[in-house]
Amino acid sequence: LNNYLLGELGKPPLKIDNFQLYEAEAADRLVDVITQLRSKKPQTLFDAIIVDEGQDFRGHWWIPLPDLLRDPANGILYVFFDDNQRLYEQIADVPLPPSQQSPYILDVNCRNTQKIFTALKPYTTASILGETVCAGPDGLAIERHAAKTPENAAEVMQTVLTEWIDQRGLKVSDIVILTPRARENSQWQDGQKFGKFRLSWDLNEESSGI
Numbered sequence: 282l283n284n285y286l287l288g289e290l291g292k293p294p295l296k297i298d299n300f301q302l303y304e305a306e307a308a309d310r311l312v313d314v315i316t317q318l319r320s321k322k323p324q325t326l327f328d329a330i331i332v333d334e335g336q337d338f339r340g341h342w343w344i345p346l347p348d349l350l351r352d353p354a355n356g357i358l359y360v361f362f363d364d365n366q367r368l369y370e371q372i373a374d375v376p377l378p379p380s381q382q383s384p385y386i387l388d389v390n391c392r393n394t395q396k397i398f399t400a401l402k403p404y405t406t407a408s409i410l411g412e413t414v415c416a417g418p419d420g421l422a423i424e425r426h427a428a429k430t431p432e433n434a435a436e437v438m439q440t441v442l443t444e445w446i447d448q449r450g451l452k453v454s455d456i457v458i459l460t461p462r463a464r465e466n467s468q469w470q471d472g473q474k475f476g477k478f479r480l481s482w483d484l485n486e487e488s489s490g491i
Contacts, residue, residue, distance in 0.1 A: 394420025
């Protein structure tokens with residue numbers, strides 16, 4: 282966002298290689314950019330802002346957001362968050378007026394099958410849990426495959442992929458592998474092969490990559 286707005290001002294992008302430094306300084310830099318935009322190009326500001334994964338926002342990241350609105354007093358600010366995935370601050374830090382502090386609860390799970398929803402339920406702690414219902418299909422039974430080492434995990438991966446694709450008839454394009462680590466720290470690398478199957482981090486790839 283900083284770099285997009287800097288481009289609107291005709292300035293070079295912000296380059297901060299250290300993520301901790303970026304976390305600390307990005308909001309302050311954004312305040313400076315917004316001040317310049319409001320003075321020089323107010324038409325580039327926004328009528329509405331939608332924030333996804335709001336639970337991951339640091340408290341001070343919220344400070345400049347209302348000022349991105351052309352009319353901070355009457356502009357639209359929507360924040361979507363899942364308190365079960367909260368890593369940093371409470372949702373109370375969101376700069377909403379008192380009349381809008383009570384969240385509108387999205388209590389229908391449209392993402393998961395019934396079996397996945399039931400399996401994950403014990404890991405959630407939000408008070409709205411009892412009100413949440415799953416609208417998905419029943420789905421296939423959940424399979425669990427244990428691996429003690431990264432090498433063993435690769436062997437298990439190849440076995441599972443072979444069964445899914447060659448025996449069950451799943452398409453490569455219908456399979457996605459989720460990893461708990463960032464791309465640079467994941468054991469699953471772009472181009473990594475499991476027999477005749479190859480991994481790809483490109484979700485838009487239409488070839489044989491998984």
